[in-house]
Amino acid sequence: MKFKLLYFGDIFVNPKRRTQHIADIRMQFHPQLKKLVEHQPWNNLTKFMEPGATKSPITTRHVGGIDWNPIITPNLKLLAELDILIMHPEIIGVPRSDIDNRVKTLFDGLRCPQNEHEIGDNTPRDIGPIYTLLDDDHLITKMSVNTSHMLSTHMFNPNIARSQDTLFMLIDVNVRVAEGTLENLPFMV
Numbered sequence: 001m002k003f004k005l006l007y008f009g010d011i012f013v014n015p016k017r018r019t020q021h022i023a024d025i026r027m028q029f030h031p032q033l034k035k036l037v038e039h040q041p042w043n044n045l046t047k048f049m050e051p052g053a054t055k056s057p058i059t060t061r062h063v064g065g066i067d068w069n070p071i072i073t074p075n076l077k078l079l080a081e082l083d084i085l086i087m088h089p090e091i092i093g094v095p096r097s098d099i100d101n102r103v104k105t106l107f108d109g110l111r112c113p114q115n116e117h118e119i120g121d122n123t124p125r126d127i128g129p130i131y132t133l134l135d136d137d138h139l140i141t142k143m144s145v146n147t148s149h150m151l152s153t154h155m156f157n158p159n160i161a162r163s164q165d166t167l168f169m170l171i172d173v174n175v176r177v178a179e180g181t182l183e184n185l186p187f188m189v
Contacts, residue, residue, distance in 0.1 A: 023120025025109025033131035041186030064116030087150035088167035
């Protein structure tokens with residue numbers, strides 16, 4: 001089962017306010033993932049994500065007074081393979097293009113916070129559950145990263161401030177089933 005996620009913005013290597021930065025990244029993926037679970041076969045997951053759900057395997061996590069709904073969880077025995085295209089305004093190969101630390105920051109933005117200190121003050125608390133791709137980044141079993149020079153950022157929102165850390169990412173997500181169950185049967189395609 002495959003789908004794509006898009007990201008446009010900054011991915012800082014060592015931000016001063018790391019928690020806030022990770023929260024901003026999470027919130028860019030949230031509406032995409034919320035829309036994903038409205039469609040087949042993903043809408044089958046919603047019965048495990050409702051507030052107060054009693055049907056097992058419950059996937060909603062309660063951290064810092066917020067409900068978090070990860071799409072890929074160990075409870076559903078799902079795993080992720082990621083193929084990431086990073087386009088940035090820097091010339092490829094210059095010392096500032098720190099790919100490994102950017103990917104670490106991205107992975108933190110794709111997963112649920114593990115404790116309330118990882119939430120960030122700018123995370124909205126009144127929008128209902130927040131969707132994340134992963135329960136935890138250990139569910140990523142394969143990853144590839146390609147980088148390319150982004151020739152122009154003018155096609156994106158002109159109101160977004162741009163820096164040398166502004167980039168565009170296209171993330172191909174391939175969902176794999178670790179162990180077949182009745183709950184994850186629709187994902188064995």
